[in-house]
Amino acid sequence: MKSAFILWRKSIFTRLIVTFLLIVSPIYLVAFLIYNWGINSVKEELEGTMKSQLSFYSSNLDTEIQRVNSLLFNTLYDSNLTDLANLISKLSDYDTYQSINNLQQRLLVLQNSNIYVSNVTAHIPSADMIVTSNDGRGPLEQEPLHYFNSAKSNSKSQLLLYKGDIYLRALLPLDINYRIEKKVHLLTVKLSIERIRAALGQLETRRDSGAVLLLPDNKMILSDAVDIEFASSLKNVLISRLKEAPSGTIVLENDKLQYFAVYMKSDYLNTALVQYVPMEALTEKAEQFKTLFLFFSLSAVLVIALYMLSAFKFIQQPMLKLIRVLRQMEMGNLNVEITHRRTDEFGFLFQRFNGMMKNLNQLIDQVYKQQILTQQAELRQLQSQINPHFLYNTYFVLYNMAMSEDYDNVKLFTHQLGSYLKYITRNAAEDVPLHIEVDHARTYCDIQSLRFYNRIEVEFGHIPPSCRDKLVPRLILQPVIENAFEHGISDMKSGGWLVVRFEKENDGFVIIVEDNGPSISEARVHELNRLLTPGRDDVSEITAIVNIHRRLRLKFGEESGLSFEVGDKGGLRVNIFVREQGAN
Known part of the structure; x- marks a missing residue:
């Protein structure tokens, strides 16, 4: 799993995809930034529009109230009002009527000069009367007179709230106790809550939007569309925000809907004006940007998918074909061919690859045939290398037996000698079962x-049952034993010892030939192993052994062959390895 992940990570296809993504990512990032910029721009534009509307309305309201206050204070010094306040006892009934009538006309002009004014009242305690713009003369009421005389306003506009109505007042800058004691007159203006509410309705520019005017005593004037419960929640948040900043924005939730509000405080009136809209109003134009961005995103995904599909089809698939074929070649299968329908670069490459494999197979076939011929020649060389000393000594032994009339041993000896020569000279099979090769070696050892x-004592171990019928090249054991006799134990007067044993391994078996001849050094063993290295020319000393080594490697692979080491009794040990996994 880990190797597959590493291979995938190092794949050309993966690098192509990563490179393409690295190219596309900045473009997509720019589009994403433009999308966010567009949404923020729309929100900022709508927020700016709401602030402009709110600022205009608030400034207009301040201006109107300032103008009313200015007219109100001018009326405070009107001659008709001062005559009624100071000279009522000296005026005739006609003069009194005329002054009241003129004063009412003056108050009516003030009322009509502003849409927010519903009534103007002159309180004249010295004459025990009031004069209003709507009803003219009326009786003086002490409760409102006392309130307007003593009430303190937190605003520069002298805005007051009395019994649920909104008033402006104008009075002489005198001590309150003096005004009450001397019965100094004053003026009040009643503002129309309905007209203010109607004006707030002009800020309802969208469905479910509204406006709220927060008065100095935290009472509210609501536009027609405002829900009272929602307005109460808005008021609580607004009071908290006004302590932090005189203007700003609020986001709040009502009935699982979010609302965006802009508020602004009037220092002149000591009021706060709030306009709110549903949050979706901020994003309804941004939805166009969102749609475009989603379209761009889907297009980008489609382009990436098409690119990945094309890259996989035109690059990755041909590469996978080549990799699979190369892996088959690693396993030893050279009869491979890559089919490719398109006439592109890979088609040219695979066509040349198929031609190369055809030529390679032809060359391998030629080399293989040459190796077979070489192996046969080496085998014939081994067959022809019958040691003349061996024949001379054998015939001498046979002569002595005949002279001593030991006819039984003569029969046995001649039979063994005949079997030996037949195996050497007339057996045409290149491969024989292991037990037949061992029987031939036994015959040689018996002679x-x-x-x-x-x-000399010779010992043969048991052949593992699973190995008895394994085919091995002919004459791989007897020449090794002959070498042990010739160079190891032939000169020993007594106590000579030679053993041949067999050991089974997971991937084959080992034939071990060991003698107790003259002690051999590690340096000499190293030199003998070095002579087995391919390409050596100075091997005349052990030509037969080298031929056996080469034949085994040719037959069973590079892991097979001969090796030398020092035996347990100081002599030479020869290991003949036969690895079945590499068998050809």
Whole structure:
């Protein structure tokens, strides 16, 4: 799993996709930034529009109230009002009527000069009367007179709230106790809550939007569309925000809907004006940007998918074909061919690859045939290398037996010698079962035992049952034993010892030939192993052994062959490895 992940990570296809994504990512990032910029711009534009509307309405309201206050204070010094306040006892009834009538006309002009004014009242305690713009003369009421005389306003506009109505007042800058004691007159203007509410309705520019005017005593004037419960929640948040900043924005939720509000405080009136809209109003124009962005995103995904599909089809698939074929070649299958329908670069490459594999197979076939011929020649060389000393000594032994009339051993000896020569000279099979090769080696050892009677002991181990019928190249064991006799134990007067044993391994078996000849050094063993290295020319000393080594490697692979080491009794040990996994 880990190797597959590493291969995928290092794949050309992966790098192409990553490169393409690295190219597309900045473009997509720019589009995303433009999308966010567009949405923020729309929100900022709508927020700016709401602030402009709110600022205009608030400024207009301040201006209107300032103008009313200015007219109100001018009327405070009107001659008709001062005559009624100071000279009422000296005026005739006609003069009194005329002054009241003129004063009412003056108050009516003030009322009509502003849409927010519903009534103007002159309180004249010295004459025990009031004069209003709507009703003219009336009786003086002490309760409102006392309130307007003593009430303190927190605003520069002298805005007051009395019994649920909104008033402006104008009075002389005298001490309150003096005004009450001397019965100094004053003026009040009643503002129309309905007209203010109607004006607030002009700020309802969208469905479910509204406006609220927060008065100094935290009472509210609501536009027609405002829900009272929602307005109460808005008021609580607004009071908290006004402590932090005189203007700003609010986001609040009502009935699982979010609202965006802009508020602004009037220092002159000591009021706060709030306009709110549903949050979706901020995003309804941004939805166009969102739609475009989603379209761009889907287009980008489609382009990436098409690119990945094209890259996989035109690049990755041909590469996978090549990789699969190369892996088959690693496993030893050279009869491979890559089919490719398109006439592109990969088509040219695969066509040349198929031609190369065809030529390679032809060359391998030629080399293989040459190796077979070489192996046969080496086998014939081994067959022809019958040691003349061996024949001379064998015939001498046979002569002695005949002279001593030991006819039983003569029969046995000649039979063994005949079998030996037949195996050497007339057996045409290149491969033989292991037990037949071992029987031939036994025959050779039996002949040598008669020659070296009571001087050399030969032991053969048991062949593992699973290995008895394994085919091995002919003459791989007897020449090794012959080498042990010739160079190891032939000169020993007594106590000579030679053993041949077999060991089964997971991937084959080992034939071990060991003697107790003269002690051999590690340096000499190293030199003998070095002579087995391919390409060596100085191997005349052990030509037969080298031929066996090469034949085994040719037959069973590079892991098979011969190796030398120091035996347990100081002599030479030869290991003949046969690895079945590499068999050809």
